[in-house]
Amino acid sequence: QKEVEQDPGPLSVPEGAIVSLNCTYSNSAFQYFMWYRQYSRKGPELLMYTYSSGNKEDGRFTAQVDKSSKYISLFIRDSQPSDSATYLCAMKGSGSARQLTFGSGTQLTVLP
Amino acid sequence: GAVVSQHPSRVICKSGTSVKIECRSLDFQATTMFWYRQFPKQSLMLMATSNEGSKATYEQGVEKDKFLINHASLTLSTLTVTSAHPEDSSFYICSASSGTYGYTFGSGTRLTVV
Numbered sequence: 001q002k003e004v005e006q007d008p009g010p011l012s013v014p015e016g017a018i019v020s021l022n023c024t025y026s027n028s029a030f031q032y033f034m035w036y037r038q039y040s041r042k043g044p045e046l047l048m049y050t051y052s053s054g055n056k057e058d059g060r061f062t063a064q065v066d067k068s069s070k071y072i073s074l075f076i077r078d079s080q081p082s083d084s085a086t087y088l089c090a091m092k093g094s095g096s097a098r099q100l101t102f103g104s105g106t107q108l109t110v111l112p
Numbered sequence: 113g114a115v116v117s118q119h120p121s122r123v124i125c126k127s128g129t130s131v132k133i134e135c136r137s138l139d140f141q142a143t144t145m146f147w148y149r150q151f152p153k154q155s156l157m158l159m160a161t162s163n164e165g166s167k168a169t170y171e172q173g174v175e176k177d178k179f180l181i182n183h184a185s186l187t188l189s190t191l192t193v194t195s196a197h198p199e200d201s202s203f204y205i206c207s208a209s210s211g212t213y214g215y216t217f218g219s220g221t222r223l224t225v226v
Contacts, residue, residue, distance in 0.1 A: 008153075034215070043118070043205050043217035044156070088155060090215075098144050098209055104155045 003027050006089055006103030015112050019076040023089035023103045026070065030091040030101070033065050035074045038086045038105070047087075048074065079110045114140050116208045118218025125196055125225055133191045133221045135206030141186035142208035147179070150203040150220075162189055196225040 006023045013019055021035075032051055036044035048063035050056045050072075056063045064073040072091075076083055089103040115138040125131050135145060144163050148156040160176075162168035162183035170176045178200075180192040189208075193200055206218040 006155075036217075041203070041220065041222060043116075043207075043219045045217065046215070099146060099158055099161055100207075100215060102155045105153075107153070 003101050004103045007106055008104050010107040012109045013079055015081060015110055017079050019079050021074040021087050021106050023072050024070055025091060029093040031094045032092050033072050034090040035063055036088040036090060038088060044088055081110045081112045084109045114216040116216045116218045118206050118221060120221055121219060122222045127197055127225055128195055130192055130194045131196055131223060133204055135189045135218050137187045137208045144209040145183055145189040146207040147191050148205045198225045201225045
């Protein structure tokens with residue numbers, strides 16, 4: 001079983017739709033949770049970073065963490081064609097370990 | 113914000129030759145750098161972790177003699193693919209860390225070995 005599970009999609013939605021992207025994890029040591037967006041043939045860029053359970057909002061993006069269920073989500077409101085990309089969840093534990101553990105990524109297409 | 117510059121963005125080389133990929137943190141000191149490999153439509157696979165001034169730590173299954181990593185300064189890390197073969201063709205991405213959660217990725221290098 002992978003430490004982080006993410007539905008690879010592909011996910012296709014019409015412009016303006018609300019998108020929900022999810023990851024589950026099995027390692028209770030994970031304390032920091034991130035969402036990255038990766039356009040084709042580019043490096044990932046950080047969208048959201050969260051530490052505690054609950055919601056964090058930034059513009060059209062909301063990150064949600066439920067540590068009790070080991071479940072994290074990213075919501076995109078009013079989705080735009082420019083949101084079309086692969087979204088990767090990533091997480092890490094506390095302490096000296098620094099490497100991130102990534103989900104497999106969800107490919108999203110927002111249709112105009 | 114933090115910027116990581118990765119070069120080249122694309123390289124084609126002949127089988128048997130070596131290729132060097134550079135990763136520079138432009139406006140911060142990167143105490144740790146990570147090198148990833150990504151196959152089409154797959155997630156990032158960590159290859160190695162390097163701390164400035166020390167030897168890199170390679171993940172299981174990654175040949176350290178084939179993928180040479182040098183992290184000589186706080187702003188520069190290099191990955192050299194030695195004696196490259198077609199199966200080494202992939203997308204390589206570096207990431208620099210400067211704190212608890214500050215991970216900034218380079219734009220990636222697409223390596224094609226012919």
